Amino acid sequence: MDPASPSASANRELTASSRHVGEVLGELGVEPASGLDTADALERRARVGGNLLSGVTRRHAFAILVDQLRSVVVVLLVAAGALAIVFEDLVEGLAIFTVIAINTAIGFVTEWRATRSMEALSRMGRVETAVLRDGVVRRIPAEELVPGDIVLHEAGDIVTADLRLIDAAKLTTDESALTGESMPVRKSADIVPPGTPPIEQSNMLFKGTTVTRGSCRGVVTETGLRTELGRISELVAGARPQQTPLEKRLNALARRLVWAVLALAALIALTGIAVGRETFLAIEVAIALAVAAIPEGLPIVATVALARGMWRMAQRNALIARLSAVETLGATSVILTDKTGTLTENRMTVTTVLLSGADIEISESGSAQTPRGDDEGATTARDHSAVLERLLTASTLCSNASIDRSPDRELQAVGDPTEVALLIAAGHYNIERPPLLERQPELRELAFDPDTKRMATLHRQDGAVLVAVKGAPEAVLPLCNSVATLDGETPLPDAGRDAWLGRVDELGESGLRTLAVATKTQQDTDEDAYAGLTLLGVVGLEDPARSGVRDAIRRCHEAGISVVMVTGDHAATARNIAKEVEIVDPAAGPEQFLNGTEADDVFAPASSAPRLAGIRVFSRVSPEQKLALIDAYQRNKRVVAMTGDGVNDAPALKKADIGIAMGIRGTAVAKEAAAMVLQDDDFGTIVDAVAQGRTIYANLRKFVVYLLSCNISEVLIVFLATIAGAPLPLLPLQILFLNLVTDVFPALALGVGEGSRQLMRERPRPFDEPLLTWSHWIRIVMHGIVIALSVLGAMAIAQNYLQMDYASALTVSFCTLTLAQVWHVFNMRDEIRHMFDNDITRNAWVWAAIVVCTGLLLCAVYMPVLRDVLSLGDPGRDGWLLIVGMSFLPVIAAPLVRGIALRSVAE
Secondary structure, eight states, X not given: OOTTSXXXXXXXXXXXXXXXXXXXXXXXXXXXXXXXOHHHHHHHHHHXXXXXXXXXXXXXXXXXXXXXXXXXXXXXXXXXXXXXXXXXXXXXXXXXXXXXXXXXXXXXXXXXXXXXXXXXXXXTOOOEEEEEETTEEEEEEGGGOOTTOEEEEETTOXXXXXXXXXXXXXXXXXXXXXXXXXSOEEEOSOOOOTTOOXXXXXXXXXXXXXXXXXXXXXXXXXXXXXXXXXXXXXXXXXXXXXXXXXXXXXXXXXXXXXXXXXXXXXXXXXXXXXXXXXXXXXXXXXXXXXXXXXXXXXXXXXXXHHHHHHHHHHHTTEEESOTHHHHHXXXXXXEEEOSTTTTBOOOOEEEEEEETTEEEEEOTTOOEEOTTOSHHHHHHHHHTHHHHHHHHHHHHHXXXXXXXXXXXXXXXXXXXXXXXXXXXXXXXXXXXXXXXXXXXXXXXXXXXXTTTTEEEEEEEEXXXXXXXXXXXXXXXXXXXXEEEETTEEEEOOHHHHHHHHHHHHHHHHTTOEEEEEEXXXXXXXXXXXXXXXXXXXXXXXXXOXXXXXXXXXXXXXXXXXXXXXXOSSOHXXXXXXXXXXXXXXXXXXXXXXXXXXXXXXXXSTTOOHHHHHHOOEEESOOHHHHHHHHHHHHHTTOOEEEEXXXXXXXXXXXXXXXXXXXXXXXXXXXXXXXXXXXXXXXXXXXXXXXXXXXXXXXXXXXXXXXXXXXXXXXXXXXXXXXXXXXXXXXXXXXXHXXXXXXXXXHHHHHHTOOOOTTGGGSOOOOTXXXXXXXXXXXXXXXXXXXXXXXXXXXXXXHHHTSOOOHHHHHHHXXXXXXXXXXXXXXXXXXXXXXXXXXXXXXXXXXXXXXXXXXXXXXXXXXXXXXXXXXXXXXXXXXXXXXXXXXXXXXXXXXXXXXXXXXXXXXX
């Protein structure tokens, strides 16, 4: 039977757990030592399909088009067009429906492009799985798994297919995705009785669950929709995506404005009829004003701004998993960062080995000598070579990492960087893990426990059991009662342990990460593996600070963002790196450093904010303490970004306002829990993402302020003229034309700007601050008033001083308003004092929008068909001089408006 056929699949799902793993492997046609070959895997995938529950959900073009028509604005326009046709004004009715078509087309194109960008981004965060193919362990996208693949998992991995376990070491999983029960489930490779329900099959791992502890090897039995999770997912109806807080704020603002504008439109219509205007004209003007005043472009520009901003982040290696993270990034006030791989290179190298009676320095090439560096030092290193090789052998056995060289001899490593560094150092002495395991097969593994900070493996050796142990020196040294020396194993008294800890502290002071290695021989696997160990030595590993981290931290300080190191590393190592990257001043006192063993009182609810604010480095911190630390900052009204990479970091990543997972060394569970994934594990990327988050939020504010002030100016122009009984300064179709021009091009240009250079020199905004503050509303109203007075003043001058007729004066008012709104985009600059060099003038999209809008205005005035529809004429030279001069008044008045708004808030 074809091992990948549907019928074989149906048979396996009933029997894989209740049959010996050898039978399952035989049925699947795979050797556990080498895995599938690539050609076989590709052939199976072609038959059974990809390992997917569903593809990325695409919004079809028709759905996007329909969404453009689901709008109060469209309803109002349709009503106006129908009303025009009823009153036998066919030209105006057709013009209104043309506006609907153009507005819908623009909205469709912009949202379609933004939606496609978002869908492409969602496909970038693929989960990878370690799989044995062609006899080599490699990481492949999870969707490429097929039945028969040999998969390797360790703590922190998300299980990406249904697996029958081949072997397991201290393995527990979280199956809450299937059962709803969050308690860890113990797993083993032992056969279970036939008929055992899936949730009780202890020798199976199921897609969508997570490995919480230990490691394992398993064979894929089911993929895609044939997995347990796949069968469940078929029963669940797709849920609509939730709106982000920002989208909710924008929609709430739009709804409030709709009702306010409709009420004002009704008032304008009634007032117009009362002063003697034609009923149809009064109603039509009111509807046109309502359409102009409602910011229907809010959702479109918000989507475009978010999509473009997220693409910028992705290009800088920051992948946003949740849209709400974009809004929160701009308010981040404290970044809790780990050390290894984020502030440092995550390129561990063994540089020093402490042995009894000697400190050995190891070069990149693997040569060893004492610090003296002379002939005597080389001789001393050779004398200790037996103990050194014994240490490297034990560290190679006690490992979950693997290294391999591809055909082009490039080193391929899988596993923790510390373990990889130990394997590389051992390789310099021709100590390789696969041959060692052939001679000393592994019997059992005691997986690394973050609470005890150690791990052990048990191996068969000459009829006995060899135990290899490695871990934090303070965790391993108390377990050792002897030490390996040139003369054999000698007792290790308390004073000797203290001396070793002193040597460890010296390594830590120089910025090295330390790891103790020990061993012993016992009779069977049931004995306590951690009792009566023999210390072989302590390894010092160097992980240098990343280039650029110091500058990134300075940017954070300039932006009012606190950077706090939270690490499980030795206190001395953490302190050294913190000073090097300037998290703390080189002369920083002890009050800025805190060890996890002394930190509980700082995290307590009664803890004072000043003491918490003064600490910059937390070392030897447990996962529970990370949660408490985040909670303490949040109680003090801080918006917290937290970095993490391990399965034990997942709770903290979820609790933080912004959870940031490492994309290279991060576990699948950490990435799943995070709101943002760093694809380069670089701290500088976090700062770039915060800057982009601030830019996106600032752009949205600019767009809303710009749009509302323009819309209010149009309402005021008609409202004031109606109350005064003066001729209409704007006609309905002119208002719709303006709405089409200024609501689209300048607004979109503001939404995609690069942002101000000053944004990262300002303090973070409060997270609960509304999109529009009182200062913004004052600016909106005042800008609207200034624009309205400029237009009404231009029309008055045209009629009273230039003696223009109504048609020419109407053209002057229309052109003045159009250009005033176009120039008004410059009033949105952050650097208000810099008229010619600011974030707006540096925005190429703004200049493109100005060119387009000016061209459309000239078409409206001089293109016969459009000119007749809009009831415009040639204003002449004097008219154009008046138009240009009056349209610049709002730009001249902008600093005054900004000053009044700021003073009003200050008072």
